[in-house]
Amino acid sequence: MKKRIISFAIFCACVSIMACNGVNSNAKGNKVDDSTKSTNQLINTAGNDVPAEYKEGANLVTSNDCLTCHKINEKLVGPAFVTIANKYETNEGNINNLYQSIKMGSSGIYGTQVMTPHPNLTPQDGTAMAKYILSLRTKK
Ligand code: HEC
Known part of the structure; x- marks a missing residue:
């Protein structure tokens, strides 16, 4: 017992x-x-925390080379995505311009660093990425 x-x-x-x-x-x-739960982590789990309409763009950004040069909130080689988003309002023209910048490469807008071109980028993928980046705008 x-x-x-x-x-x-x-x-x-x-x-x-x-x-x-x-x-x-x-x-x-x-x-x-x-x-x-910083936005820098969100992009690495883009599928989970990004609003549905931007998921595709977020996943493309995560699966391409973008994050070797860009962070969401901080400057790395390239400007923070938030800096880009605060510079341009979301509209067709800006979405297309950013797609062109990503495709053709860019330098001189934010400084002297160079963004390498992504010549194989399709308009569909490029605009999806641009829309996702612009969705990160913090400026009202
Ligand atoms: C080799 C480093 C590098 C890589 C890789 C890179 N970027 Fe960039 N990115 C930069 C730099 C540097 C700038 C700033 C260029 C300038 O001052 O004009 C920039 C600028 C941008 C801009 C702003 C362009 C504008 O017209 O204002 C966007 C949007 C952007 N990058 C998105 C992306 C996306 C999406 C990817 C992945 C497909 C990517 N970048 C990959 C370095 C990079």
Whole structure:
């Protein structure tokens, strides 16, 4: 009888330790989500957090070479995507101009660094990327 009580106690201890671990790692997981949920991470999981209409563009940006030179919020080799978005309003003309810049390459607008051309870019993919980038505008 005593043995049973002891093993029950051990069982309880185990369960509560396991439960605690579970809660901890959940809490940790949530904390990571909330505190470091920068847009720079969002682009790496573009499929998850980007509004549906911009998902295609976001996925194209993620799967091309764009992120070797661009970040969302900070300047890298190229300007932050937010800087670009705040420079141009979203309209057909600007979407097309950005598509052309990405396709043909660019330099001199933001500084002396050069964006390499992407000659095989289709209008459909290029405008999808441009629309996604422009959607990051923070300026009202
Ligand atoms: C080799 C580095 C590099 C790569 C790779 C790169 N960019 Fe750029 N990007 C730049 C630089 C540098 C500029 C600024 C050019 C300038 O000052 O005119 C720029 C500018 C831009 C602009 C603004 C153009 C304008 O007319 O204002 C857009 C949009 C852009 N990049 C999107 C992209 C996308 C989308 C990709 C991936 C397909 C990409 N870039 C890949 C370096 C890069």
